[in-house]
Amino acid sequence: MQVLKFGGSSVANSANIQKVTDIVASAIQKEPTVLVVSALGGITDLLLKTGALASQADETYKTVLKEMETRHLDAVRELLPIQQQSATLSLVKQQFNELDGIYDGVFLLGELSPRTKDRIVSYGELLSSMMISAKFQSLNIDQLWVDSRKCITTNSNHGNAAVDFAATEKNIQSHFAQKPHQLYVVPGFIASDVNNNTTTLGRGGSDYTAAIFASAVRASALEIWTDVSGMMTADPRLVQNAKPISRISYQEAMELSHFGAKIIYPPTIQPVMSRNIPVWVKNTFAPNEYGTLIENNSAVTDSFIRGISSISSISLLSLEGSGMIGIPGFSKRLFEALANESVNVILITQSSSEHSICVGINEVDSAKAKQTIDNVFSYEIQTGKVEPLKVESGLSIVALVGEQMKSHPGVSGKMFGALGKNGINVRAIAQGSSEKNISAVLSAFDVKKAINVLHEEFFETSYK
Amino acid sequence: MQVLKFGGSSVANSANIQKVTDIVASAIQKEPTVLVVSALGGITDLLLKTGALASQADETYKTVLKEMETRHLDAVRELLPIQQQSATLSLVKQQFNELDGIYDGVFLLGELSPRTKDRIVSYGELLSSMMISAKFQSLNIDQLWVDSRKCITTNSNHGNAAVDFAATEKNIQSHFAQKPHQLYVVPGFIASDVNNNTTTLGRGGSDYTAAIFASAVRASALEIWTDVSGMMTADPRLVQNAKPISRISYQEAMELSHFGAKIIYPPTIQPVMSRNIPVWVKNTFAPNEYGTLIENNSAVTDSFIRGISSISSISLLSLEGSGMIGIPGFSKRLFEALANESVNVILITQSSSEHSICVGINEVDSAKAKQTIDNVFSYEIQTGKVEPLKVESGLSIVALVGEQMKSHPGVSGKMFGALGKNGINVRAIAQGSSEKNISAVLSAFDVKKAINVLHEEFFETSYK
Amino acid sequence: MQVLKFGGSSVANSANIQKVTDIVASAIQKEPTVLVVSALGGITDLLLKTGALASQADETYKTVLKEMETRHLDAVRELLPIQQQSATLSLVKQQFNELDGIYDGVFLLGELSPRTKDRIVSYGELLSSMMISAKFQSLNIDQLWVDSRKCITTNSNHGNAAVDFAATEKNIQSHFAQKPHQLYVVPGFIASDVNNNTTTLGRGGSDYTAAIFASAVRASALEIWTDVSGMMTADPRLVQNAKPISRISYQEAMELSHFGAKIIYPPTIQPVMSRNIPVWVKNTFAPNEYGTLIENNSAVTDSFIRGISSISSISLLSLEGSGMIGIPGFSKRLFEALANESVNVILITQSSSEHSICVGINEVDSAKAKQTIDNVFSYEIQTGKVEPLKVESGLSIVALVGEQMKSHPGVSGKMFGALGKNGINVRAIAQGSSEKNISAVLSAFDVKKAINVLHEEFFETSYK
Amino acid sequence: MQVLKFGGSSVANSANIQKVTDIVASAIQKEPTVLVVSALGGITDLLLKTGALASQADETYKTVLKEMETRHLDAVRELLPIQQQSATLSLVKQQFNELDGIYDGVFLLGELSPRTKDRIVSYGELLSSMMISAKFQSLNIDQLWVDSRKCITTNSNHGNAAVDFAATEKNIQSHFAQKPHQLYVVPGFIASDVNNNTTTLGRGGSDYTAAIFASAVRASALEIWTDVSGMMTADPRLVQNAKPISRISYQEAMELSHFGAKIIYPPTIQPVMSRNIPVWVKNTFAPNEYGTLIENNSAVTDSFIRGISSISSISLLSLEGSGMIGIPGFSKRLFEALANESVNVILITQSSSEHSICVGINEVDSAKAKQTIDNVFSYEIQTGKVEPLKVESGLSIVALVGEQMKSHPGVSGKMFGALGKNGINVRAIAQGSSEKNISAVLSAFDVKKAINVLHEEFFETSYK
Incomplete structure (x- = not known):
């Protein structure tokens, strides 16, 4: 089993999702794969902005919501063969109906509580993962959409919930103990507390989801797919000659993480490092580039400054x-x-x-x-x-x-x-x-x- | 008014005391002088050792005490013209009689309390200052022995008492408001609490005494006479080419003070630095060498590493x-x-x-x-x-x-x-x-x- | 100026409100009056229950809400002459429309936050005070409905907010500095924070509102109208012969307040006691009975046990x-x-x-x-x-x-x-x-x- | 084994000690006995007063010391047959020589430390117990003087040392495991720390010594002999008709202990109460009176107020x-x-x-x-x-x-x-x-x- 995670820019639109599809289609040739996805690029911010508008009694929230819906529906139409669109289109519409109700509630109460904020924002990953799941379905790949809220159990600290690792590992393992599939599509970032209220994992949350699944299923590797070809020797916006780093230790990655780019947020990959599972940082838009391999122990290389x-x-x-x-x-x-x-x-x-x-x-x-x-x-x-x-x-x-x-x-x-x-x-x-x-x-x-x-x-x- | 302080090695024996006498005799030509002296080199440790022996019921304490007495009496005989010795010899003997009584008490009780330890150790500076006072007397210099226990008021934290600066400054100023003298001879290190019990000032105590007097009398300068020609660029025991530092700021001196040599203990000279009184570190055994001038603000010199x-x-x-x-x-x-x-x-x-x-x-x-x-x-x-x-x-x-x-x-x-x-x-x-x-x-x-x-x-x- | 406060049982229905009207009509003959009212008896609990139902996605909340609306509309019809009902009926309906929106929001979000709870519960006092205001209007009494949320400023501790006395006193005084009226009708219990969010005053809140107004306007007296004829010598449910107490000191009233009946909650009347304003506890249903007079200092009476x-x-x-x-x-x-x-x-x-x-x-x-x-x-x-x-x-x-x-x-x-x-x-x-x-x-x-x-x-x- | 303790007034002089002798001689007929004694009445205060005089450089301390010596020597002469006096007289003189040395030390140092105070005060019990031991020796009773400093181990909190019960019990038991005697004479109040410095047990110290021994040897009873016939129903100085209490529980005795007379200080008898050893309070000067029996559990008596x-x-x-x-x-x-x-x-x-x-x-x-x-x-x-x-x-x-x-x-x-x-x-x-x-x-x-x-x-x- 391996775990691949694709960030928001990798799934920003149907063209990009097509690239993701290709990478994943190739990956599952090797071994069964867990695919963790973020919300479509920019959607998380829009969901929050819409919530803020509604809570301030600004009715333009409806326009923004409509635009988001259109963007998702368009993506579905572009991704799926026309004869297979209707189920997914109606699934997407159903999600937006739910969202619509929630936003109406926020508008009526003039209040956006942390709990409601988590509920709202969760639709970003729910939608993207459902659409990608449908895409693989349309390709006749043996796939299963997995509700990560049923797998990852947290406390009720909305916005930055703490994972109950013992319960979570048990949940995931019992999930994967059933009839095996080639591919599992999992929404990142979201979880739930013991009262089944939706929670979110905070900064770097989708990476965290991926690392939690990778650790629980004892994955052979975790791949973090992003829009750069791995970690760089320096911030490329400041240093023209910055080069990718091919191998780096977990400790070094933590030290380097202060970069503007913040490709990964180190605490999120802790669950895999404690199991010695290698982490790759790869570029969705240049999948053949080597990327960066993060290992638990630094291999000796000729360059001693990372x-x-x-x-x-x-x-x-x-x-x-x-x-x-x-x-x-x-x-x-x-x-x-x-x-x-x-x-x-x-x-x-x-x-x-x-x-x-x-x-x-x-x-x-x-x-x-x-x-x-x-x-x-x-x-x-x-x-x-x-x-x-x-x-x-x-x-x-x-x-x-x-x-x-x-x-x-x-x-x-x-x-x-x-x-x-x-x-x-x-x-x-x-x-x-x-x-x-x-x-x-x-x-x-x-x-x-x-x-x-x-x-x-x-x-x-x-x-x- | 200026303040000169001589450490233990500078007053270790009559030959050295003679050097001190020459330096001081020359100094008082310039302006009235406060002379602060430590105990004869090695005496403080002997006084404490004798106390420890007595408290452990080891009667050899009497032998060590006798040796100390002999050393002081010999020094008097070497320092003073024969016809002027008797008063000072009898003064020294009287101090040793008192010490003898205290040591007997310690022996009888088998106990050396911090209060008694301070009493014992104070005799080192009392004796050296009385002898040096007599020396200047014999030279017909207009001098006065000043009991620093009557000047410096502290709390009762025996062994490391904290100075009450307000009371102390008042005491010293009223002392010096009387008929002026050319020279004041002051025992370093010792003070007393409000119950008139003798206390001591802890590490670097005689320098502290000197700085306290210098501050209270608004001295033109404080000179710390020691056995090296000032602060050095490095520990001379480690670096053969270490050179004296001619000028240094107070801040720099504090930074450098961790040296093995520990020529000065910076907190002791704080009282003068807050009044912008310059401090010289000079060598009793090479009085013509420049030494080190410690100033409050670092003068710009050509060397920027001190x-x-x-x-x-x-x-x-x-x-x-x-x-x-x-x-x-x-x-x-x-x-x-x-x-x-x-x-x-x-x-x-x-x-x-x-x-x-x-x-x-x-x-x-x-x-x-x-x-x-x-x-x-x-x-x-x-x-x-x-x-x-x-x-x-x-x-x-x-x-x-x-x-x-x-x-x-x-x-x-x-x-x-x-x-x-x-x-x-x-x-x-x-x-x-x-x-x-x-x-x-x-x-x-x-x-x-x-x-x-x-x-x-x-x-x-x-x-x- | 005097302040009269009527509790929930005093305004439980139109028949009772008629009694209140008589008492107040008589009181304003004496001097201008501030009338503080609670919600109609039982309404506060119903409002909260409805909120709980809505938050649990129980649609019966709509039925309960409808019943509350009917009860208020019926009361209006009973209280006012038929030709003067329409404005008030439409005012009541408008309040219920707002409430309806809030409950819908709660239902949609499945969440009843403390802030929303305060908003919901405030409608009880808003409705009762508006209806009573209309009643006096119909009697051609020179009256003004005063929004206590604009008068009493609190912190944002929803459910038990702390009053900012300095700001509140200023607000009330500037309110009453305008053109004077014979009667001011004020909803009890509710206030607002600096962001204009509605807050509530906790246990005994309407008494507290009355005492705050009485203190701010330096009232001649505060009358707490309830359904018993004053404080009793013992709990009448336990002691058949319990008798009313005619005069009692504030201190004694505090000591006695642990009674089951809990006629008053002493901290709520503190604002008046510190200004020496006498407090009467009277019975709406037996207005001629003497009741209890609570004074700051205990008058000497023949009975020394209260x-x-x-x-x-x-x-x-x-x-x-x-x-x-x-x-x-x-x-x-x-x-x-x-x-x-x-x-x-x-x-x-x-x-x-x-x-x-x-x-x-x-x-x-x-x-x-x-x-x-x-x-x-x-x-x-x-x-x-x-x-x-x-x-x-x-x-x-x-x-x-x-x-x-x-x-x-x-x-x-x-x-x-x-x-x-x-x-x-x-x-x-x-x-x-x-x-x-x-x-x-x-x-x-x-x-x-x-x-x-x-x-x-x-x-x-x-x-x- | 039983433990009898006699207070200061019971051993104030040779006449009283004779009464103690009679009581003890009769007691040992029943079973082996541990006899704990206080200092001769008034001696403890005199020892302390003498120490204070010496520390203040008041030479009259010598006179007071002499008087104490005379009082003890006189008592020896009255107690013992003339032909058996010399050994004890010389023993008493030796103790006073030691005391003399300590007082001289205090005089020389002008300081009375808590440690030295404990050393000084210990001579009171040492002297009384040695004299009483000699008395029984002269009566050919099989007795042994036991140094309680070797038995009771405490911390070094001079003046009010805390007992190390585990070590103490072991010490006492090993002491009593040797060849048995009819009578053991033990100085009360004193103990030593792990460095063999003498310590004292604070308020009620001799009772405490007695209770510690009684507990360690599992005594059949502890008898506290004093100068009143047991605990009284009220302070006899205030109530003429106050009567002795024949039986009382430990809890009641604690409650009653605030009395002026303070016959016993309850914490001191805790060691015996936890072993259910009965405690008698008896009168040395009226040994036939019943006294008071303190038991762990209150027996039902006809009087329910104690x-x-x-x-x-x-x-x-x-x-x-x-x-x-x-x-x-x-x-x-x-x-x-x-x-x-x-x-x-x-x-x-x-x-x-x-x-x-x-x-x-x-x-x-x-x-x-x-x-x-x-x-x-x-x-x-x-x-x-x-x-x-x-x-x-x-x-x-x-x-x-x-x-x-x-x-x-x-x-x-x-x-x-x-x-x-x-x-x-x-x-x-x-x-x-x-x-x-x-x-x-x-x-x-x-x-x-x-x-x-x-x-x-x-x-x-x-x-x-």
Whole structure:
């Protein structure tokens, strides 16, 4: 058994779905396949937008809903032979009737609750999976549409529900224990709680669905089909020469995931990694390209740097003061204050002098971080032991990633040498003992230059 | 008014005290002077050892006490003209009689309380200051012995008492408001609480006494006389070519203070820095050498790296796990656990991937740190979200220090380039946004080589 | 200005509303009047029941809704002269159309959120107040319907919203600053948050509305019209000879409020008591009876016991153990445990031996109280210092209330003497230093007898 | 085996010790006996006073020490036949030599640490037990002096050390496993920690020693010999007709222990009660009187009230306010505040109205209780939800004690009836569900009258 997952751009329209059909038709020659699909590209956002309109008593929601219906009906007409369209057309219409009722309810109540939002958004994957299921049916492929809401059990935290893995694995296995099929078509992203209310899996949800099924059926491989040919050595929007990465470890993939592109969201593939199931990232629109193979343990390759990641809109907080020397507890109070305000800590660095600690956070959190920390240390600030928190914004983090760095002294020298030679000022540095990642904080103005300099240094020269 | 402080090696014997006398005699030509002295070199340890012997009912304490008495009486005889000895000899004998009574009490009770320990140890500075006062008396210098216990008021935390600055400043100022003298001789290290029990000021206590007096009398300068010609660019025991630093900022001095030599303990000089009083570090045994001038604000010099510091016996803790991504609160729990166990955090680094945090602590704390952190995260460890804490020991931190680094891009490149070229593996890196310090964690085996490589790179070539 | 409030039974149907009309018509002869009304008796429960049916996709909700509409339309037809009915009939129908839409929304979404529940339930008071407003209009009385949602501003805690008193007082005062009217008709119970979403005021909400208006307009009096002739000396369902209380202090009224009848819920009248506005409890169906006057300070009367209150379904928790003696902190841990589990403490008694503490709580909370307390004291229980918590259920509290008790020694003797003579065993006793209340814990079997014995002793004999 | 313990007044001088000798000589006819003795009456206080003098450099400590020595030597001479005195006289002198050394140490250091205080005070019991051991030796009784410091192991909390029961029981049992003797003479009150430093057992320490030995040797009985003929129905200094109590349960004895006389401190006898060993309280000076038998379970007797206890110098705190109704957490915050300030709570009463809680504490704690509680509730006080804490002082608690009260309805009626008839105003009442104790808070002026009234009612009339 293998699991293939196709994202929204891969199923954006009938032309694309045709490509998916070809890939899957070829895949099932090898072994039985679970096919997980996202909603048609753009549909999820439209469903939510329509809900927002309805809750604000804006009747144009009906127009948007009509357009969505038309788009799905057109796709059905393009995908299926004319004599096989009617059942699917009527199935699609039925879904839109249901949706229509829900939107009317939202309109009448002027309220869009998290529970209703999950119900609404689930139609995107329901529709796409039903249509694709019908497509394979029309090709006489032995396929079964599987309702993932009956398989994946979660808690009731609508919008970002937590999976009950024990129950879910049991559900899936009992589902697949019945008469086997060549192909199972599964809507991604959606699940249900113990009261049978529809829930959704949050960010990266369809990948998560795919990984959960792959883990439960002990799949031979999980393939994530997207619109790029795998993970890249750097953000291709910033670096013209960015190249695909052929093999990468799970750890490295996690380190690289901060990329703008965000091809995969690492926590979603955890279920397969813990079972050592290989993950491929492939391109629907260039299926012959190698793509990226994510393995649990990094194979030794000739290139020991895997890629360059970057995060923008960073603020650096600096807490300094001679009063901090040798007194345990400052760090705890600092991070407790940030945690209480739900400020996510992206980078920390405290060098050996012990009287200055530096924390990188998202720029949007900087005002509340400043306020809460100055408040927590108000006594020390008044008595001159600690200075008011310094906040610098307009920064970015650029990180070099690679598990084999560890055995290659000199990476940091080469990295900071290249930046220095190009006059790029580094505001803070952090490298942990796992040595999979060296992060440098820079002015946002220097990011593009820095990434290109580093890419040239590590990927475009013959340095080894 | 100026304040001069002489440490234990400067007053170890009559020959050295003679050098001190010359320096001070010359200094008072310039302006009235406060002279703060430590106990004769080695005496503090002997006083404590004698107390320990007495409390363990070991009668040899009497022998050690006798030896100490002889050493002080001999010094008096060497220092003073024969016809002026008797008063001072009898004063010294009286102090030893008092000490004798205290040691007898300790012997009888078999108990050495913190309060009694402070009483005992105070005799070291009392004796040295009385002898030096007598010396200046014999030279017909207009001098006054000042009992610092009457000047510095602390709480009753024996062994490491906290100064009540408001009361202390008032005491000192009313003392100095009386008939002025050319020279005031003050015992360092000792103070008293509001019940007139003797207390001591902890680590670096005599420097602290000097800084407190300098601040209270608004001194023109504070001179710390020691046995080296100022702060050095690196630990001279490790780097043969280490050179004295002529000018350094207070901030830089704090960053450099981790040196083995520990010439000054920065918190002790805080009282003068907040009043912008310059601090000189000078060599009693080479008084003509320039020494080091510590100023509040770093003057721009041609060398923008001030020195290289190192700390040995470091353990690196690494907490890793995919469960850490995007969840606020992990850092808080980690540092709370360390604070609860009073583990001092020396270096922190969390690079941008957010799923690994790395903390440098003293090796001696690593076992309890491991235990408490594994305990705090036991739920996450069991559920596989976090891995058990990794602890690596046998490490050292090497840090490059200099406030002007900030305006010189390329320092980090040069630093890590030099380490890399020499095959030195860097286990972790931290540089905060103040850019006064770049710290690298290395194997203890590489420290000597690393410091020499860096010293050569930054201090022995014409690099600017 | 005076404020009159009529509860649900007073406006249950057109016959009753006619009585209300008479009372109010007479009241406005005296001074301008604010009339606060509840929903028609039983309507609030029906509105909620209908919502529950709709959310469970039970289409019978439509029938119930229709019945409610008919009841209101019938009442309009009975209340108003036929030629003046049409406007009000159409107003009522319009409200039901809106309600219909909301219920449809609930039905479509299968969800009844707290926000929607508040919207639904608000129609009860909106309808009753509109109908009564029309009634007075038809009588040519100069009246104005006031939307209390525009007057009372709350937070968004739907179902039990907290009033923003500053904003509310301002709203009401600016409302009443306009052209004055003889009568203002105000729907009770409902309010709105800053986003103009409808909220409700929780238990006793219409009384609360009346008190809020009375306080804001500095009313001369607040009259609470209900279906009994004031507060009684004991629960009339238990004591045949229970008599009305003519005058009572606010403090006493609070003490007595635990009655089954719960004529008023004391926190709701706090706004008027803090302005010293007298509160009358009167009977719509016997308007000439004196009723009860609640004043801020208890007037001295010849009877110094005001009444007898009782609370049923009580459990007594007893924590005992020799390990409790003389150790501060046990009480704190006990009450912290109860507070963490949101267990409401009704009675506490710890007698002077310090090794036993006894707490009365609602029976429904006893299981979780037992569990949490045994857990909190598990160490002490294991080591034998404290015994596992004893829980006795099937108990009731009977309390004697009266502020002038204090000056009459012997009340407790008389009380317990009467109970003793009648063989009623008292399980626990509590009387605080305010001496407004003596509480006895009894078996539930003895409650009726105990209350009658005490009523006879204190109210039916000539004892003074 | 049986355990007899004699207090300080029983061994105050040689005449009294002679009485002890007679009682013990008779006891050992029955079975082997452990004899636990206190210091000679008054000696413990003198030892401490002498220590205080020495630590304050007051040389009169030598005089007091001399007087104590003389008193002990005189007692030896009176107790022993002249030809057998010398060994004991020299033993006593040796103890005083040791004490002399310790006092000299205290004098020299000017410091009396808790550890040294324990060492000093231990000589009281060491001396008395050695002298009494010698007395029995001179009578040719087969006796052994047992060093209780070698038997009872505690932690190092000097002045009030906590017993390690497991280690202690093992020590004692191994001690008694050797060759048996008729009589073992044991110094009470003293013990040692694991470093063999002498510790003491705190309040009631000699009773505690006796109970620990009795429990460890599974004694048939523990006899506490004192200077009164057992526990009394009321404090004989207040009630002329107070009578001895012949039998009482352990629970009742705990309830009664608040008496001025404080014959026993209940926690000290816990070790025997948990083994069901009966405890007798007997009078050394009237050995034929019955005394009091304390049993684990109360035997049914004809009198169901055991006694009347009283506690003076009580303050009542009252926290009131309408804001307290129905909100969990008020009690917790109140008792947390008291616990943080180490205020011992003696009586609590919260009657059923839930908006007033009343706490009885020692008068000395009332100022800090007021301050901390007003502080904790400052927000509620400012917003008028709670009134500032009321504190009433000059109060006492009078309590009726008896386990069989429970089966006799009417006790409370009789109690409060008697107080009422006599015009005694009761400020607060508490009776817990164990029904072993009814406590009433009264003005201190009324206490004597109240106790006499109650004593007459329950003990001097034929009421049953």
